[in-house]
Amino acid sequence: MKTVTIQMAGNLWKLLVKKGDDVQKGQEVAILESMKMEIPIVAEEAGVISKVYKAEGDFVDEGEVLLELTE
Amino acid sequence: MFEQVLIANRGEIARRVIRTCKRLGIKTVAVYSEADQHALHVQEADSAYYIGGAKVSESYLNMEAIIKVAKQTNADAIHPGYGLLSENAAFAERCRSEGIAFIGPSAQVIQQMGNKIEARKTMEQAGIPIVPGVSAPLHDADEGVHKAQTLGYPIMLKASSGGGGIGMQLVRNDEELHRAFEGNQKRAQSFFQDGTLYMEKVIEHARHIEIQVLFDSFGHGVHLFERDCSLQRRHQKIVEEAPAVCLEETVRQQMGQMAVKAAKAIGYENAGTIECLVDQNQQFYFLEMNTRLQVEHPVTEEITGIDLVEEQLKIAALEPLSFSQEDIHQIGHAIEVRIYAEDPVTFYPSPGTITRLSTPDAPYIRHESSVTSGSVITPFYDPMIAKMIVYGDTRKLAIERLKAALQAYEIEGIKTNVPLLKEMAESTAFLHGRITTDYLMKKKEEKRS
Numbered sequence: 238m239k240t241v242t243i244q245m246a247g248n249l250w251k252l253l254v255k256k257g258d259d260v261q262k263g264q265e266v267a268i269l270e271s272m273k274m275e276i277p278i279v280a281e282e283a284g285v286i287s288k289v290y291k292a293e294g295d296f297v298d299e300g301e302v303l304l305e306l307t308e
Numbered sequence: 309m310f311e312q313v314l315i316a317n318r319g320e321i322a323r324r325v326i327r328t329c330k331r332l333g334i335k336t337v338a339v340y341s342e343a344d345q346h347a348l349h350v351q352e353a354d355s356a357y358y359i360g361g362a363k364v365s366e367s368y369l370n371m372e373a374i375i376k377v378a379k380q381t382n383a384d385a386i387h388p389g390y391g392l393l394s395e396n397a398a399f400a401e402r403c404r405s406e407g408i409a410f411i412g413p414s415a416q417v418i419q420q421m422g423n424k425i426e427a428r429k430t431m432e433q434a435g436i437p438i439v440p441g442v443s444a445p446l447h448d449a450d451e452g453v454h455k456a457q458t459l460g461y462p463i464m465l466k467a468s469s470g471g472g473g474i475g476m477q478l479v480r481n482d483e484e485l486h487r488a489f490e491g492n493q494k495r496a497q498s499f500f501q502d503g504t505l506y507m508e509k510v511i512e513h514a515r516h517i518e519i520q521v522l523f524d525s526f527g528h529g530v531h532l533f534e535r536d537c538s539l540q541r542r543h544q545k546i547v548e549e550a551p552a553v554c555l556e557e558t559v560r561q562q563m564g565q566m567a568v569k570a571a572k573a574i575g576y577e578n579a580g581t582i583e584c585l586v587d588q589n590q591q592f593y594f595l596e597m598n599t600r601l602q603v604e605h606p607v608t609e610e611i612t613g614i615d616l617v618e619e620q621l622k623i624a625a626l627e628p629l630s631f632s633q634e635d636i637h638q639i640g641h642a643i644e645v646r647i648y649a650e651d652p653v654t655f656y657p658s659p660g661t662i663t664r665l666s667t668p669d670a671p672y673i674r675h676e677s678s679v680t681s682g683s684v685i686t687p688f689y690d691p692m693i694a695k696m697i698v699y700g701d702t703r704k705l706a707i708e709r710l711k712a713a714l715q716a717y718e719i720e721g722i723k724t725n726v727p728l729l730k731e732m733a734e735s736t737a738f739l740h741g742r743i744t745t746d747y748l749m750k751k752k753e754e755k756r757s
Contacts, residue, residue, distance in 0.1 A: 245658075246659050271687040272650075273689075273691070274542075274691070275495075276657070
């Protein structure tokens with residue numbers, strides 16, 4: 238199973254994709270707000286989003302899964 | 309003088325204010341969030357009160373909770389530090405209506421200078437040179453493009469309620485402006501609850517030079533000379549020094565006089581800073597006024613021997629200034645470096661636990677820090693965790709000492725910008741005083757291409 242994970246603790250400010258979306262490798266899928274800065278979260282691999290684990294405004298921690306992707 | 313002061317802030321600045329209060333025999337009240345229970349400022353104050361959750365909106369920006377503690381403890385005054393509520397006019401007004409002294413200027417002045425468009429207009433009327441730009445809100449991207457074509461690119465698109473480099477974007481052409489407009493508007497709305505944008509022409513290869521002023525409540529004011537804060541990343545300062553390098557003596561004098569005139573024109577009271585850009589022909593332009601104590605205030609303290617926090621407290625306690633302009637001199641040279649919990653290359657923040665911290669000690673080194681070994685850096689607050697200020701009789705000596713001090717600065721467990729600071733301290737551009745505000749951005753672009 239391919240996933241997009243959170244790189245850094247922070248507040249999930251913007252979710253730029255939804256379930257069923259086709260994402261490309263390197264695409265920005267969300268924006269995290271940490272220490273007063275916006276940090277883009279990028280998909281490392283391409284795929285179709287099968288599950289979204291977090292919602293905008295959620296506090297997220299390093300290593301947590303944000304999205305699940307299928308081929 | 310006050311008997312008890314509440315510090316409505318956290319981190320190094322809360323500790324800084326506590327230190328001067330202690331020296332003056334003033335009792336201190338700290339406030340803290342859930343994330344700061346073990347913070348040093350909480351341990352050092354005479355008393356400390358929990359005010360809410362980790363998010364700033366629940367704690368350090370929670371006016372009701374802070375006022376409640378102030379009343380409960382009979383605090384005479386509130387020191388807001390920098391950031392957070394320090395430039396919030398409603399908070400200043402609220403303090404005064406509750407009979408608590410707000411250590412800063414009047415709510416009206418905070419409002420006037422906090423709205424950057426109003427500030428431009430006010431200073432222009434007072435005869436202060438301002439950065440060429442538009443002193444009215446931009447309604448949409450098309451209007452922006454129209455105005456930008458008249459001014460000439462590159463343009464800095466800015467948020468009227470902005471600060472700390474947020475909501476600022478450099479645009480080089482119509483297309484970039486179109487692309488940046490909406491995003492910046494939204495960002496400004498989200499951060500400052502005001503999406504109003506305006507624009508200024510970019511002053512190429514400018515230096516950021518700012519003047520410290522102090523005005524008492526009787527209208528007497530002085531300037532404490534300048535600080536050069538040109539070394540920046542993401543429009544935020546990382547190294548500041550005083551005196552400024554390469555500033556002609558006549559320009560230095562003119563800028564000091566201009567700052568006093570500007571502060572007088574708005575009826576300023578307490579410590580404040582007039583920020584300017586200085587171009588390659590030594591022309592200076594008003595950028596904005598910060599109506600509070602600055603992060604980089606220690607460099608001014610080091611070269612003038614004046615404790616700015618002490619002066620702030622005295623002014624707020626309605627004491628007249630005890631010195632005049634002729635009594636203030638710049639002696640020696642001071643450089644401050646800001647230590648950020650961030651990746652030195654991408655500038656992305658790096659929360660985590662500091663597993664080891666060892667800092668150099670010398671009579672000419674001053675630390676303003678909020679951390680020790682074992683401190684946890686949470687994602688809730690600004691990534692600046694410490695400052696180191698180094699003094700020398702000459703700039704050359706100060707730089708030599710800075711280089712050695714940075715080599716001895718050991719911090720483990722999180723990423724910090726110390727490697728970048730070392731690189732800067734070692735660079736010939738810094739040594740020769742050739743740093744302009746676009747220096748790091750240009751360097752990054754060069755590396756990419």
